[in-house]
Structures are given as structure tokens and as C-alpha cells.
Amino acid sequence: MIYLDNAATTMPKPPQVVNAVAEALNTCGNPSRGAYGASLESLRCMLRTRAALAKMFGVENPMWVAFTMNATAALNIAISGLQGHIVTNAAEHNSVLRPVYRSGNYTIVPLDPLGRLDLEQVEQSIRTDTEALVMTHASNLTGNVYDIHAAGEICRQKGIKLIVDAAQTAGLLSLDMKKDGISALCFSGHKSLYGPQGTGGICLNAGQYQPDPLAVGGSGSESFSPKHPHMLPDALEAGTQNAHGIAGLLAGVDYINTMKGAVFHDADRHARRFINGVRQVPKVVLYGDVDAQLRTPVVALNIQGMDSAKVADILNEYYGIAVRAGAHCAPLMHEALGTVRTGAVRFSFSHFNTDKEVEQAICAIEEIANNKGGY
Amino acid sequence: MEMLYTFPNTHTVISAEQVLLLAALPVRVMPVPNAITAGCGLCLRIAQEYRVRAEAEMMKHSIEISAVYERKDGNYQLLGS
Numbered sequence: 454m455i456y457l458d459n460a461a462t463t464m465p466k467p468p469q470v471v472n473a474v475a476e477a478l479n480t481c482g483n484p485s486r487g488a489y490g491a492s493l494e495s496l497r498c499m500l501r502t503r504a505a506l507a508k509m510f511g512v513e514n515p516m517w518v519a520f521t522m523n524a525t526a527a528l529n530i531a532i533s534g535l536q537g538h539i540v541t542n543a544a545e546h547n548s549v550l551r552p553v554y555r556s557g558n559y560t561i562v563p564l565d566p567l568g569r570l571d572l573e574q575v576e577q578s579i580r581t582d583t584e585a586l587v588m589t590h591a592s593n594l595t596g597n598v599y600d601i602h603a604a605g606e607i608c609r610q611k612g613i614k615l616i617v618d619a620a621q622t623a624g625l626l627s628l629d630m631k632k633d634g635i636s637a638l639c640f641s642g643h644k645s646l647y648g649p650q651g652t653g654g655i656c657l658n659a660g661q662y663q664p665d666p667l668a669v670g671g672s673g674s675e676s677f678s679p680k681h682p683h684m685l686p687d688a689l690e691a692g693t694q695n696a697h698g699i700a701g702l703l704a705g706v707d708y709i710n711t712m713k714g715a716v717f718h719d720a721d722r723h724a725r726r727f728i729n730g731v732r733q734v735p736k737v738v739l740y741g742d743v744d745a746q747l748r749t750p751v752v753a754l755n756i757q758g759m760d761s762a763k764v765a766d767i768l769n770e771y772y773g774i775a776v777r778a779g780a781h782c783a784p785l786m787h788e789a790l791g792t793v794r795t796g797a798v799r800f801s802f803s804h805f806n807t808d809k810e811v812e813q814a815i816c817a818i819e820e821i822a823n824n825k826g827g828y
Numbered sequence: 829m830e831m832l833y834t835f836p837n838t839h840t841v842i843s844a845e846q847v848l849l850l851a852a853l854p855v856r857v858m859p860v861p862n863a864i865t866a867g868c869g870l871c872l873r874i875a876q877e878y879r880v881r882a883e884a885e886m887m888k889h890s891i892e893i894s895a896v897y898e899r900k901d902g903n904y905q906l907l908g909s
Contacts, residue, residue, distance in 0.1 A: 485838045488859045488870055496842045503839075516839060673838045674869040687837045 455774045455810045459720070460593055460621060460751045460801030462643050462650060469704040470647055477700035484696045485673030495696040502703040503686070509706060510619075510638055510656050511629030517657045519689035520699060524620035526667075527639035527655035528552060528587075530689060531616045534664020537584030542570050543785035544592045544599065549618050550785065553587060564789040567742045568595045576607050585614035585636070590622040594783045594799060595741025595790070596724065596751035598626065605634030614662050620644060621749055624709050625717045636662040645716070645803075647709065648702030651695050659685055666691060716804040717750075723802035723811045724750035730815030736822045740790045740797055750802040753790075756822045761796040764821060767828045768798075772817040776800050829876040832897040832904060833886075834860060834869070841870040844891045851885045853878050864897060864904055 456464050477498065482491030484499055503515040512518055521527040525548040532539070532552035541553050542562040553559045560578045564570055575586065586608055591598045601617055608615040614636035619628055623640035624647065630638055635658065642652030657663060669681035670691035682688055709716050731737050731754060740753040756764055765778035779796040780787055787793045800814065820826050835841045841857060848855040853874065860869040874882050876898070886893060895909035 485870075486868070488857050493842070493845075493857055496838060497846070500839060500842045500846065516843075676868050682837060684836050686839060 455772070455806075455813060457774060457776050457800045457802060457806070457810075457814060459803035459806075460644065460749075460799065461777060463645060463647050463803050463805075465805055466647050466649070466701070467705065467708040469708055470649070470701045473704035474649055474697055474701040477697040481696045481700060483693055486693070498700050498703065499694065499696055502699050502706070505703055505706045505710075506640075506654065506656065509710075510623075510640075511631045511633075512638075512656045513631065513658065513660075516685050517659045518654055519657070519686040520652070520654045520694050521639075521689070522651050522695065523643070523653040524548060524618060524639050524641035525653075527637075527653055528616075528618055530655055530664050530667055531637040531639055532556065532587060533667060534662070535584050535614075535616075538580055538582045539585055539587055540575060540578045540583055541587040542575065542589075542599075543789050544568060544570060544597065545587070545589050545783070545785065546593050546618065546620070547782040547784070548620070549587055549589065561785065564786065566789060566791065568592055568597045568740070568786055568789055569742055570599055572600065572603055572607065575604065576611075579607070579611050579613060583611070583613050585616050587616045587618070589618040589620075590626065590628065591749045591751075592741065592783065592786055593621050593751065594753050594781045594786045594797065595743075596749040596753075596801075597742050597745065598622070598747045598749060601628060601635070602633045605632075608636075609634045621751070624705070625720070625749060626747075630656060630658055637664070642698070642702040642705065645709075645720075646702060647705035647716075649698040652698040652702040655689065657685065663688070668692070712804070719804040720750035720802045720806070721748075723806050723808070724748070724752055724800075726808070726811050727752055727800060727802070727814060730811070731818045734819050734822050737818060740792065752800045752802075753792075753797040754800070754818075755792065755795055755797055756818070759821070761798045764798045767821055767826070768814075768817055771826055771828060772813070774814055774817055830899050831874050831876055831879050831882070832861075832864070832899060833872045833874070833882075834864065834894040834897075835871070836892055836894055838870045840892060841872060843889070844872055844886055844893075847885050847889045847891060848872070848874070848882055851881065853882055853885065855882070861904060864895075
């Protein structure tokens, strides 16, 4: 199989991640629940992971990193804690849009036909009762990257919070909570941080914003208090944490740090080669700002006259290429691109893909577009 | 004689443990005795002779201590919180 669905979950994982999880399964007990070696080792592993993530994202205090099962859970916590008006934009995934819709008090800034966002429009949408701007760092559909630093400046000037969905960029592109003025940064561990599924988290600038937890329960301390602890990270980590997965997440973060930028640059090279290859093919329509200087290694396309699901099915069945078709949980981005009816075929690359795999994917698209395979 | 330190949460206990071990101070994590706080939780135990150095290290690393106890004749005496 040629795996090109890395925007959903990276695969394969570095061997270090696999080994770390396997080792943790037999050495890490329940964190916070005992004072014996295996339990403490679990707690120590979580602390090391918090510290590594805090360093990666410029979080002031490692205790302001709380683990969640994925970015969706983190975004739900971050957005549910808002009381006032929310500004967001049409590039967002449903993990942002649905919690925002539920708040009932929001403005959604539209995109241009290439899926780009005008930050002046964002600024104009901020009202006196606006509490936060919620913004993705990159589109999960087009790979367009949005300027978080500039958004942070706007939020600073307006005195509102900035909540960032970093699901598509954590581990690939640099983010710094302090420098970028981020109040809450939500990430998943199983994408470009190369960790296992079921890992993710929320990093907070807790001096500015600490949302209430969605779940309360066991915390390993203050057991006779009817109230769940307010102190981070306990406040947002009710119940047994996924320490085995977190051990893998730490190995993923360490791997990225060791690779010194190659994780992004390799994937970026693959995506750009793929773009240059398929854009020559008649009938292929590419979406998004594909020539942008900075983008994530995600490419969305359609072949004119063909259903995106059919293309994905052919790629899987005849070429062994795994991609994702349909709406990608990004309904408003599809509206901007004009692909609501057709959906799109998304190719997303990782550092572990090879040049040969990219060439095979380009050839497959050429053949399908020219209907050479008699599918 | 030994000292016992409690902290706001288990994560801080482990942070303190790491700081003290890095400073080559022999420290042990143990369950919080019920005589101190009913319920679950962890605390740190360290020999009295290391008290000054231990507290200096924890202060240096901004570790928040909830309370300090001294264990004498099997009893815990609160020295500060």
C-alpha cells in the first residue's frame, strides 16, 4: 500500500514510537494512582512529555499542558469555556465549527475561492463583545497555512483570546504560544507528531485563560472534596490518562526534534513534486493556494467528470494508494472552493513517503484521468 | 528523623522528585499518610539532614509546596503550610 492519508493519521510511525508504546504497556501502571515504581514511572513519563510539548510550543509552564484524547476533545474544552461572541472562519474543521455553532454567538469570516483568509476581514468582525478568535493554523483540506502570528497581534490589540487548532501543523510548523499570543493551542498526537491515536492535548496560557473541564471525576488527589481540582493539569485530566499512548507521543516528539526539520521538508518536497506532476494532467483541478511559499503537505484535487469517491476507490483498488475522498469534515471550505457537490480527493504526504511512491501516485492520476485502466 | 512534603497535585510531586534527584538528593515518593490528609495522593519523604538543600532546590525551580511535616516518634508534626 502507498499510504497518502497522513493528514488523517500518520503511518507508519517511527520505530521508536512503536517500541515506546510496547515498553510502556508492560512497565507503566496507572499514573497518579499509586506510589510504587510502575505507577510513578507512568507519571514521570507524562511529566517528561508535558515538558517536551511545552518546549515545542513555547508554553510557559509544563503543567499548563493537559492531555486529551485528540484535538477535537481539546477544541471542545477550549471553545466550551467561552461565554462571549466568537469569531472564526470558513477554513475550519467541524471540530471547531460544531462547538462554535453550539455556542450560538459567532461570526464566520468567509474565504476566497482559493481558500485564503483576509485577516483584515477577521479584524473587522471583532466586536466589543467578542471574547475569542478561533482559528486553524492550516486547512486539513487544501494545506493552506494561516498566519497565526498576525492573528495573535490582532487579538493582542483587541484584548481577546486566540484559540488555535494546530491539528494539521503540530510537529510540522513552528508555533510559539508566547510569541504568537496564543491563549489555547489544541493539538492531536497521532498526526504530524507521529504519536499513537488517542493522544492529543490542550496547551494553555493559564494566566489569561483556563476553561472549565467538560469531564470531572477521579484526579488522584483531594478524594474527599466534592469538587474536582481546579489546578492544572488535573483540572482537565479527569480519570486515567492514556499513559501508554503518551509514552509513544513523547517518542514521536523526540523523533521530530532529532530530525531537525526533515519531517516537514521531506513531506513538503513530496507534496510539491506531486502538485507539479498532476497539474500537467488535463482534467485535473487542484484546489487551494498550491503555489504558496508555506503550506502543509496536503493536496486536494478532482478529475473533471469523475466523482471524488470513485477516484479514491480506483486508487485503492487498482493502485493500492490510500487517500481520502469526500468532505473531510470541512464543509465551509468546500463551499469556498465550489466542491460541495463533488467533494475532493485528498492526498497527504509524510516524511516516510518515498520519491518513488510520489511518482506512482502521479502516474495513477494520469492513467485515471485518461481512463487508461478500463476501471 | 525525616521530612515529609505535600504538594498541590501528583504532577508537582513528580516535578519535585525530578528536581531533587537531579541535585543528587535521596528522595522517595510515598502515599500521603492518612494522618496528614484523608484520601489518596502522593508526597515526598527526605531525611532531615537534606532539608535545607531540598527546599532551596525546590524554591529555585518554583515548585509549590503545600505543607512540610517532620516525622518524630511515628507522628507527623506540621512545620509550615
